[in-house]
Amino acid sequence: MTSLLDALGDRLSGVRGRLTAGAEMRKLTWFQVGGPVDLLFQPADEADLALFLQNLPDDIPVLPIGVGSNLLVRDGGIEGGVIRLSAKGFGRAEQISDTRILAGAAIPDKRLAAAAHDAGIGGFHFYHGIPGAIGGALRMNAGANGVETVERVVEVHAIDRKGKRHVLSNAEMGYSYRHSQAPADLIFTSAIFEGYSAPQDEIRAKMDEVQTHRETVQPIREKTGGSTFKNPPGRSAWKEVDQAGCRGLTVGGAQMSEMHCNFMINTGQASGFDLESLGETVRRRVLENSGTLLDWEIKRLGRFEADRVVEPAGERG
CATH class of the missing domain: 3.30.43.10 (Uridine Diphospho-n-acetylenolpyruvylglucosamine Reductase, domain 2)
Incomplete structure (x- = not known):
């Protein structure tokens, strides 16, 4: 072929x-x-x-x-x-003023937090605990520990499907909880972020708090994708999952973590079918238990294999 x-x-x-x-x-x-x-x-x-x-x-x-x-x-x-x-090509972080950093979209969130620390720029400690890259953080308004990407972004640089370069302001990104309204065809290449002057020891203390929290409550050494479902308004997704009896639930080689039941893990031999089937099973059980249809935070992509299609829970899918 x-x-x-x-x-x-x-x-x-x-x-x-x-x-x-x-x-x-x-x-x-x-x-x-x-x-x-x-x-x-x-x-x-x-x-x-x-x-x-x-x-x-x-x-x-x-x-x-x-x-x-x-x-x-x-x-x-x-x-x-x-x-x-x-x-x-896209993994550099450069200090461009006393409180601003130009970061490539491929730089891991954790490295941006480290670069801000080294520059004495506060407000980026939350990235120390997010397991992703800046491009994804820009797209989904990633956040943790009470801070979101929208609070740090000044402008975003992108290339569209025709190869044209764009510069978007914070307002033009249209941020909301775990979402942006930026056109889907834009590929983010870099962004300018702004924080505030802060002592390095103060920044380091906040980063250490983030790391300690992650190691205590999240299965960070497993094959996982981070938070599986978005928090419903005013509630925690993990509590919905737990109250529906899904902590530790398994489908094939996929499991909802015993440690943090909003984390889905590949225990060793899971397929994509196992993982997505588990996620939709959890969504159905939560819907039956509390009437809440959880929204996926993990992005599911690609084609199903023949005869191994996962049907979405609820009317919204």
Whole structure:
């Protein structure tokens, strides 16, 4: 069978980044599940990303991913292209004023927190406990410990599906709880963040508090995707899961953590089908128990295998 890369012929001959046909998504996600993607592209820099998108036919879907910390890729793989920003081209953090940092979208949240600490800029300690990259934080308004991304962002830089560069203000991102209204076709490449001057020892103390909390209540050494479901308004998702009797619940090789029951883990041999089936089982049980239909926080992507389709719980899916 001709690969997508072969089918594209010379259209991508000018790009400088790495192109891989049939890359295994299970190697790129923290859950360690998922079938192959037709084409994986790791651009060298922003200009290289723009060139790739300009030359890719419009009918080929494109999906940007970060470090894969909150992605559940289905066993049938992903159609089209996946773009994974390289650490070399998009993983820098640079102090540009007394209280501002320019950060690439591929930099891990934890590294941005460290860079802010080194610069004596407060307000970024919450990123120390978020297991993802800045691109994902910008897209979903990631937050923890009472602080959200919206409180730190000044402007966001992105490339659209046509390869055009955009600069969005904080207001134009349209942030709300775990959500932004930025157009879905935008691939974030960097952003300017602002904090406030603070003593390094004070910043370090807050970062240590975040780390201690994570190690105490979260299964951070497991193959997991972080929080599985968003908190319903005024309530905690984990309490809904627990009250529905789903702490420790298993489907195949997937389990709701005994330690933190809003964390879903791959105990060793789970498939994407196992994990998504478990999540939807939990959603059904919570709906039956309290009338609340939990919303997924983990992003589920790709194709189901034949005869292994997971039906969503509730009318909203």
